[in-house]
Amino acid sequence: MLKLVGSILILLASGGLSYSIRTELNEHQKRLFLLRNLLTKIFWEMNYSMRPVEQVLLYQIETQDEDLTKILKEIGERLMKKEAKCGEDVWREVFQTHRKELGLKSEESELIEQAGNAFFGKSVEENQKVLSLYQEKLDFLMEVERRERREKQKVYQTICIMSGLVLVILLI
Amino acid sequence: MRLELLFPIHLRETMKNLEKLQDLEEIRVRIGQPLFFYTGQKELVLLLKEKQDKKGQFRNSRELGTNDNVYHVTEADLLEMQNYISNYSLYAWQEELRNGFLTIQGGHRIGLAGGTTNQNGRISGISYLTFFNIRVAHERVGCAGKILPYIWNHNTLIVSPPGAGKTTLLRDCIRSLSYEGMKIGLVDERSEIAACYHGIPQNDVGPRTDVLDGCNKSEGIVMLLRTMSPAVIAVDELGIEDDFKAVEQAAYCGCKIIGTVHAGSMKEIQEKPVLKKWCEKELFERFVFIKKGESGMRECNVYNQRWELLC
Known part of the structure; x- marks a missing residue:
């Protein structure tokens, strides 16, 4: 009886692990999409209101993602203090500090850190051109991620279930 | 906004007491030239850090025989100031750049000059911002009481x-x-x-x-x-x-x-x-x-x- 309960528990745990990995992969994809959306939103908000970046980030941009909201507010506050020579540096430094919280791959993180260049240009046109460049790169990364995600989900799911089964067999 | 925040980071320490300068009316920033501060009837200049003493960081420009002891504004300073004045957002000030002035937080007005860009024979903006005139906001509350x-x-x-x-x-x-x-x-x-x-x-x-x-x-x-x-x-x-x-x-x-x-x-x-x-x-x-x-x-x-x- 005990062996049966133990086996069920191990199988449930491996199923749970597979589910959590799957959710994590989905979340990662969602966050990339959210970031892309956010860059567009910031740009259009700047373009519409013609307010400085700091004000747009502090008062006009809302995201559902708490981590991102925190990062944007921090950038806005640091810009207000005027302690950096250029705005791009502030954007990059803050995103670098919060790299772990965002859970992005290094290539994606670097791209987001550089994307700040699209908001501190001399004109709206310049910002738009730079932004479209980063969005293209991000789209490419998202496409790669989408393709890899399905394969990864299958592989992780199989590994989790199989290792659960192996463990059950070993323990029996 | 504190006025020293408009200036390059390396000058801020010496600019800390700017608000204490009595009757400060204008600050003139010109590329390659000394930083001029106009207070009522006086024209003051900022001294180099190593030349500053107990008398303070400013001197009446007429008291100085030579320009050697005076701080001269560099191109890097102006670029940095441009970022602070525009809150790192030059794009948001296009209309103001066309008009040649902008108003910042606190009501201070900044006159701008430099290389202009033209479109259809009209000034469309300023490409090189190399001259700033910072006019310090003053309110004289009660001056209209008599009239x-x-x-x-x-x-x-x-x-x-x-x-x-x-x-x-x-x-x-x-x-x-x-x-x-x-x-x-x-x-x-x-x-x-x-x-x-x-x-x-x-x-x-x-x-x-x-x-x-x-x-x-x-x-x-x-x-x-x-x-x-x-x-x-x-x-x-x-x-x-x-x-x-x-x-x-x-x-x-x-x-x-x-x-x-x-x-x-x-x-x-x-x-x-x-x-x-x-x-x-x-x-x-x-x-x-x-x-x-x-x-x-x-x-x-x-x-x-x-x-x-x-x-």
């Missing part, structure tokens, strides 16, 4: 030569009338009176004042008249025929007007071609002439429409 009883409920024109304090007096009239309970509509074409920063007045213009910022005077007067039902419309630097036509329209709608105009004397007012016609029509019932004495003290004389001195 208010004379101009109350009358169409008034404030007259003086440039730099004598027309705008300051007009601002105080607006504030005082607004606190007294009158609804004021202010057309602030060059953001000099309310000094709006993103739509928020940085100067106190009273609780009952509506501001139309950066708007052409004649259009603004008509717009305010239609939409905000003001008891008084205030406008700075009336100059062209259209402005006076709009003023006349407002006056015939039961609205009172307070405006300013450039003139060196009261006689000049009567002889100005544009103004002559409106004076003959007795559009304005009061004229306030500001005289600036050699010590910098201002004196105001109030005249009625028949040019009789009231005070």
Whole structure:
């Protein structure tokens, strides 16, 4: 009886692990999409209101993602203090500090850190051109991620279930 | 905004006591030149860090025989300042760059010059910002107290030569009338009176004042008249025929007007071609002439429409 309960528990745990990995992969994809959306939103908000970046980030941009909201507010506050020579540096430094919280791959993180260049240009046109460049790169990364995600989900799911089964067999 | 935040980081420590400089009116920043600070009658320069002593970081420029001890502005300084002045957002100031000035938080105004870019024969912007004139905001609360009883409920024109304090007096009239309970509509074409920063007045213009910022005077007067039902419309630097036509329209709608105009004397007012016609029509019932004495003290004389001195 005990062996049966133990086996069920191990199988449930491996199923749970597979589910959590799957959710994590989905979340990662969602966050990339959210970031892309956010860059567009910031740009259009700047373009519409013609307010400085700091004000747009502090008062006009809302995201559902708490981590991102925190990062944007921090950038806005640091810009207000005027302690950096250029705005791009502030954007990059803050995103670098919060790299772990965002859970992005290094290539994606670097791209987001550089994307700040699209908001501190001399004109709206310049910002738009730079932004479209980063969005293209991000789209490419998202496409790669989408393709890899399905394969990864299958592989992780199989590994989790199989290792659960192996463990059950070993323990029996 | 603290003024030192407009300057490069390496200069901020020495600029910390900037607000303590008495009567600071202007700061001039020019590429390759010393940093000039104008306080009342004095022209001060910033010394190099190693030359600063107990006397402080500033010296009267006339006391210095040589420029060797003086800090000179570099291109990197200007680029850095450009970021701070624009809040790292030059894109948001395109219209202001075209006009050659911008108003920052605190109501300070920054005049800009450098290499201009042209489109269709008109200035479309400034590509190299290499000259800044930072005009420190000053509010003289209560300076209109003496003339208010004379101009109350009358169409008034404030007259003086440039730099004598027309705008300051007009601002105080607006504030005082607004606190007294009158609804004021202010057309602030060059953001000099309310000094709006993103739509928020940085100067106190009273609780009952509506501001139309950066708007052409004649259009603004008509717009305010239609939409905000003001008891008084205030406008700075009336100059062209259209402005006076709009003023006349407002006056015939039961609205009172307070405006300013450039003139060196009261006689000049009567002889100005544009103004002559409106004076003959007795559009304005009061004229306030500001005289600036050699010590910098201002004196105001109030005249009625028949040019009789009231005070």
